Amino acid sequence: MNKEILLLLSSGILLVMTGVYMLVLYRNLLRLIIGVEVVAKGVTLVFLSAGVYRQDIGFIQSLLVTFIIVETVLAAIMLALAVRAQKIYRSLDIRNLSKLRG
Amino acid sequence: MLLWVLLGLMVLLSIGCCIFKDLLYVAVSLATISGILALVLFLFGANIAGVFELSVCAGLITVLFIATVSLTKDSDQKVETRLPVYFVPLVVLIFVGIDYFVIQWVAHSVPPSVVPRPSGTFQRVFWELRSADILGQIGLIGAGVFGILSLFRVTSKEKKHE
Amino acid sequence: MESYIGWILLVPPIAVLLMPWASRAGKWAANTLAIAATGLLLLFTLRLIPAIGSGLKFEYYGAHFALDSVSLLFLIVVNAVAFACMIYATSYIGHLGGRGKFFALLIIMVSGLNAMLMTRDLFSLYVFLEVASISSYVLVAFGLEYDGIESSIKYLLLSAVATSMILLGIALIYMNTGALEFDALKAILATQGSGLQGIFLLTAALFIGGFGLKAALMPFHAWLPDAHPSAPAPISAMLSGVVIKVAGVYALARIFFYIFPGISRVHSIFLVLGTLSMIAGAVLAYFQRDFKRILAYSSISQIGYIMIGLGVGNLLGLIGALFHIFNHALFKSLLFLNSGAVQYRLHTRDIDEMGGLENRMPVTSITSVFGTLSIAGIPPFNGFFSKLFIILGALAAGKTTIAVLGILVSIFTLGYFLMIQRKVFFGKLNEKWQDIREAPFAMSCAVILLAAACFLSGLFFQSVTRGIVEPAALILLGGK
Numbered sequence: 106m107n108k109e110i111l112l113l114l115s116s117g118i119l120l121v122m123t124g125v126y127m128l129v130l131y132r133n134l135l136r137l138i139i140g141v142e143v144v145a146k147g148v149t150l151v152f153l154s155a156g157v158y159r160q161d162i163g164f165i166q167s168l169l170v171t172f173i174i175v176e177t178v179l180a181a182i183m184l185a186l187a188v189r190a191q192k193i194y195r196s197l198d199i200r201n202l203s204k205l206r207g
Numbered sequence: 208m209l210l211w212v213l214l215g216l217m218v219l220l221s222i223g224c225c226i227f228k229d230l231l232y233v234a235v236s237l238a239t240i241s242g243i244l245a246l247v248l249f250l251f252g253a254n255i256a257g258v259f260e261l262s263v264c265a266g267l268i269t270v271l272f273i274a275t276v277s278l279t280k281d282s283d284q285k286v287e288t289r290l291p292v293y294f295v296p297l298v299v300l301i302f303v304g305i306d307y308f309v310i311q312w313v314a315h316s317v318p319p320s321v322v323p324r325p326s327g328t329f330q331r332v333f334w335e336l337r338s339a340d341i342l343g344q345i346g347l348i349g350a351g352v353f354g355i356l357s358l359f360r361v362t363s364k365e366k367k368h369e
Numbered sequence: 370m371e372s373y374i375g376w377i378l379l380v381p382p383i384a385v386l387l388m389p390w391a392s393r394a395g396k397w398a399a400n401t402l403a404i405a406a407t408g409l410l411l412l413f414t415l416r417l418i419p420a421i422g423s424g425l426k427f428e429y430y431g432a433h434f435a436l437d438s439v440s441l442l443f444l445i446v447v448n449a450v451a452f453a454c455m456i457y458a459t460s461y462i463g464h465l466g467g468r469g470k471f472f473a474l475l476i477i478m479v480s481g482l483n484a485m486l487m488t489r490d491l492f493s494l495y496v497f498l499e500v501a502s503i504s505s506y507v508l509v510a511f512g513l514e515y516d517g518i519e520s521s522i523k524y525l526l527l528s529a530v531a532t533s534m535i536l537l538g539i540a541l542i543y544m545n546t547g548a549l550e551f552d553a554l555k556a557i558l559a560t561q562g563s564g565l566q567g568i569f570l571l572t573a574a575l576f577i578g579g580f581g582l583k584a585a586l587m588p589f590h591a592w593l594p595d596a597h598p599s600a601p602a603p604i605s606a607m608l609s610g611v612v613i614k615v616a617g618v619y620a621l622a623r624i625f626f627y628i629f630p631g632i633s634r635v636h637s638i639f640l641v642l643g644t645l646s647m648i649a650g651a652v653l654a655y656f657q658r659d660f661k662r663i664l665a666y667s668s669i670s671q672i673g674y675i676m677i678g679l680g681v682g683n684l685l686g687l688i689g690a691l692f693h694i695f696n697h698a699l700f701k702s703l704l705f706l707n708s709g710a711v712q713y714r715l716h717t718r719d720i721d722e723m724g725g726l727e728n729r730m731p732v733t734s735i736t737s738v739f740g741t742l743s744i745a746g747i748p749p750f751n752g753f754f755s756k757l758f759i760i761l762g763a764l765a766a767g768k769t770t771i772a773v774l775g776i777l778v779s780i781f782t783l784g785y786f787l788m789i790q791r792k793v794f795f796g797k798l799n800e801k802w803q804d805i806r807e808a809p810f811a812m813s814c815a816v817i818l819l820a821a822a823c824f825l826s827g828l829f830f831q832s833v834t835r836g837i838v839e840p841a842a843l844i845l846l847g848g849k
Contacts, residue, residue, distance in 0.1 A: 109210060113247075115310045116214040121533060122302045123221045128526060131225075135276065139233055141529045142268065143221050146240055148536045149260070150214075153251060155544040160323035162252050167333040168492055169248075169256040171340045172536070173263055175499045178351035179529070180268045182506055184275040185358040186522055191279040193515045316567045317545060324547065338432035339488055342378065343496035346484070349385055350477050350500055354507035357470040362513055 113154035120147030134187045141183065145176045210250070217243050225295060234272045241265035255329050370420045373413045374427035374434055374487060377444075380409050381480030385473045392469025400459040403472040407455040407479065411448040417441060418837065427487075433550075434487040438840035439627070442691055443486050443619050445837065446698045449822070450610045451479045453815045454603040457706050460811035461603055461713065465512055474511075478504035478607070482615045491539050491549045494623075495532070498583070498616055502528055505612060509600040516599040524596040527582060531589070534579035541572045554628045573635050576624055577642075584617020586676060587646040590669050594653075597668070598661035598718065602709020605661060606702035609668045614694050618675055626679075626845040639680030644771055647673030651778045655785045659718045660708045663789060664701065667744065667782065671697045677771060678759040686762025687842035692834060693755035696826065700743035700752060703819040707737045710808035710816070711793065720789060725798030729805045732813045734794040736820040741790050743823045745783035751827035754834075 120143055127140030149169060156165025220236045220243075227233050241264035248257035326332050333340075384406035391398040417425070417436065424437040436444070455475065462468045481500030488494055506528075510521035543549055545568055546557045582589035593613070597605045625635050650670030657663045671693070678690025710733050711726065712718055727734035743750040746757075756779055763772040807813065826833050 111310055111314060112210060112214060114313065115306050116218055118306050118309060119218050119302060120221050121537070122305070123218070123225065124533075125530065126298060126302075127225055128530065133230075134522070135230055135272070135279070136224075136233070137526055138272070139224055139237055141526070142237055142264075143224060143240070144529065144533045146217075146221075146244055146264075148533055148540070149244060150247075151537060151540045152543075153248065153253065155540045156253070157251055158317075158544055159321060159547050161325050161547070163329045163332045164326045164336075166253045166256040166329045167337050167340065169253065170259050170333065171337075171344060171492075171496055173256070173259050174344050174347055175496065177263055177267060178347050178354075178503055179499075181271060181351055182354050182358070182503055183522075183525060184271050185355055186506075186510060186518060186525070188275055188278050189358055189510070189513060190515075190518050190522060193518065313568070321547070335431040337490075337493070338430050339434065339484075339490065339493045340496055342432065342484060343493060343500060345382065346477060346481055346497070346500040347503065349382075350474065350481075350504045350507070353385075353470050353473045353477065354503065357467055357474060357507055357511060358513070360467050360470065362466050 110154050110158045113150055113157065117147045117150030117154060120144070120150060123147075134190065138180065138183045138187065142176070142180060145172075148172070210247070213243050213247055213250075222295065222299060230276050231273065234269055234276065237272070238265045238269040241268075370417070371425050371427045373417050374425060374436055375429065377410055377413050377483055378434070378480070378487070380406055380413075381476045381483075384476050388469050388473045388476075392472075396468065399469050399472060403455050403476065404452075404459065406476055407448065407452040410479065410483070411452045414441075414444050414448045418445070421840070433489050434484075435489050436487055437844055438837070439619075439622065439691075439844050440486040442695065442837050442841045443615050444483060446695055447479060447482045447486070447611050447615060450607060450698050450702045450819075451475070453702065453819050454606050454706070456818075457606075457709070457812050457815035458601075458603040460809040461601065461709060464713070465601060467511070471508070471511060474504045474508050475603070475607070478508065478612075482611065485615060486619065489551050491542065491551070491554075494620065495535055495539060498535075498620070499532065501612060501616060502532075502583075505604070505608060508604045509596050509608070511601055511604070514599075517601075520592075520595040520599040524592040527589075527592045531579045531582035534575045534582075538572045538575035538579065541568060541575070545569075545572075551623070551628055558629060569629065569632070570634070573625070573629070573632060577621070577635070577638060580617050580620045580624075581642065582617075583613065584621065584672055584676075585613050585646075585669050586617070586642050586672060587649055587669065588642075590646070590650075593669060594662055594665045597665035597705075598659055602706055602712065605664075605709070606705040609665065609705055610698040610702035613668065613672065614675075614698065618672070618679070618694060622679060622845055636680050636682050639676045640768065640771065643673045643676030643678075643680055644774060645673065646670060647677065647778050648774065649673075651781050651785075655781075658721055660711065660720050660723075660789070660793065661705065661718055663720075663785070664704050664708060667786075668697075668701060670778065670782065671701070671744070674756065674759055674775065677775065678762060681759075681762045681766040681768060681771075682846075683762055683766055684842055684846055685758055685765055687845055688834060688838050689755050689758025689760075689762050691841050691845075692758060692830075692838045693752075695833070695838065696743065696751040696755045696823070699819055699823050699826065700740045700750075703736060703816055703823060704740040704744070706812065706816050706819070707733050707740065710812050713808065713812070714805045715802060720792045722801070723793040723799065724796045724802075725794070726802065726805070727794040728798055729802060730794075730807050732817065733808055736816045737790060737794060739820040739823055741786045743827070745786055746779045747783070749824075749827045751823055751830060751833075754827065754830040 124140045124144030220240050223236045245257045245261035391402040427434045478501050481497045485497035506525045510517045585593040650666050654663045654666035675690045678686045743752040746753045760772045760775045
């Protein structure tokens with residue numbers, strides 16, 4: 106595995122870990138949405154590294170384009186839910202969501 | 208060399224997303240991460256994916272996000288994290304450590320190089336080999352459209368208040 | 370016969386496109402379109418049963434879809450429950466508003482699940498899973514009440530973590546094998562043997578985490594007890610009865626029995642997590658006071674049974690697990706729809722406030738009895754036979770402790786469901802509910818259909834097992 110592929114893979118994993126860190130530790134809904142987006146960027150990098158390793162960029166590009174569409178629709182729905190939640194609560198703190206127990 | 212700089216910048220910006228207090232800075236960092244990602248995609252020859260990434264992620268999602276930030280302006284913006292900000296460098300070091308071990312493991316478990324069996328150009332793969340995904344994309348866009356319409360509809364309760 | 374697959378994929382987009390006009394034309398037009406769409410899907414699925422043979426293929430310009438007995442079993446589950454829920458929803462939607470959009474989203478969710486079952490490629494599986502998931506996030510929040518929006522956000526965030534795990538697993542598999550279709554992966558694995566063990570364990574862990582969260586397996590269950598009660602009743606029924614099984618259990622079965630057969634560590638993990646879910650779900654259900662929350666925790670428990678059946682790995686266990694998937698879909702959606710009917714009339718979900726409803730809501734009460742007897746495993750209802758097969762399978766594999774635990778939890782389940790039945794329906798009629806009427810006609814129709822299906826599939830369990838379940842179990846076992 107040459108250096109470039111390893112570099113892509115490691116940055117991807119770092120981004121995923123950072124995103125999950127944001128998801129676990131933050132309370133503001135909008136930051137959580139950013140966390141999901143950062144995780145998605147990390148996953149994109151990991152896919153790219155897999156594609157470069159297999160030397161089949163065309164295939165990976167197709168997967169990536171589909172994934173970008175998924176990510177966009179997901180972001181739109183999340184943001185819509187955040188706007189609606191804020192209308193009801195007057196705040197974006199997910200501590201308010203802890204009314205529901207797991 | 209360029210790759211090191213670009214990817215390093217990406218990781219730094221993602222840490223910035225954690226640290227910045229103002230959500231507008233966070234939105235701009237996310238947009239910049241998407242831009243650098245698009246550049247990396249171009250560098251490796253994934254042109255169409257790069258264009259999508261740039262226009263859609265760096266453009267559309269950032270616009271949506273900033274619109275949401277302004278729509279939710281009157282909410283509280285107090286202290287947010289469960290862990291203080293100066294923990295971040297320690298956490299970054301831990302993450303880099305985990306990352307290093309994972310990479311070593313992957314590098315040793317996978318054969319160093321592979322016989323390439325390229326599937327062809329993007330056009331051929333997208334429209335012919337993976338046409339099932341197109342049905343999926345239509346479904347996604349449909350779900351998104353109807354989802355936004357449902358979430359922003361005026362319910363009967365709201366009509367009564369007006 | 371193959372063209373039926375194409376029609377199953379084509380009917381939903383056409384119905385969704387026509388829906389805005391239908392809803393503008395009026396209530397009845399929208400109702401008819403929605404019921405016709407799901408009815409057609411069910412009809413096509415039922416027509417496919419005798420013709421399944423050893424598998425059907427459908428190709429269109431490179432989109433490969435294929436159907437085998439495993440997919441067909443889940444397809445029947447999805448379309449049957451969707452049909453009943455759609456009939457129910459035509460009346461339930463009255464107090465929510467947004468009729469056309471609800472029907473459209475429900476049809477999109479069903480089409481996502483159907484396509485997920487018929488695809489032969491890991492990444493397409495993920496894409497259709499996302500279609501179904503995104504529609505379900507919106508549908509959970511559809512009432513735009515704070516309950517629904519909160520649970521939807523929690524569900525969404527946890528699901529985002531799950532999908533990232535699944536995607537990392539897919540990327541790792543692609544890196545190792547260069548292929549993403551099921552049959553290509555099977556072939557590569559057959560030739561390579563156990564050479565790639567290390568990486569595959571990591572991939573397996575990622576898949577179990579990701580799909581396990583979708584299946585609400587412990588310890589990934591945290592979203593379910595909030596999402597299922599807060600959603601509108603037909604959506605709770607669809608989620609609990611269908612989505613967690615197709616999105617979670619089907620994917621796990623496909624990956625770990627068909628593509629990568631015989632990783633014994635994975636089977637042990639299924640057994641451990643399954644037993645944990647079974648016990649914890651039942652115990653936690655006992656302490657709840659919200660009708661739908663009890664049902665949600667009991668879903669976690671029943672998924673535990675299914676995973677135990679899959680984990681023992683022998684024919685009896687697999688038949689039990691697959692039959693239980695079929696049965697649980699029927700009786701859990703029945704119970705959720707009934708709880709929705711009670712909520713529709715009483716405007717509360719607290720069982721301590723209910724009582725004696727059998728006088729005022731006889732149909733709901735009797736069908737609930739059917740559902741309770743099925744879930745507790747009383748013959749001749751269907752739940753008895755599937756649980757029996759799972760327990761016999763555990764005994765045959767030498768796991769006597771798990772079998773004994775299964776029997777004990779089953780008795781405990783009977784206990785708390787009888788308690789619910791007594792508290793809600795039997796006993797003295799609470800003064801508040803003197804003027805309550807029975808649930809509307811459409812809702813009663815739907816639950817009567819499901820109750821009849823529970824009873825008949827129990828009575829005729831042999832034909833159901835031999836016809837639909839056993840071929841599916843044989844495919845999973847033999848990995849053909």
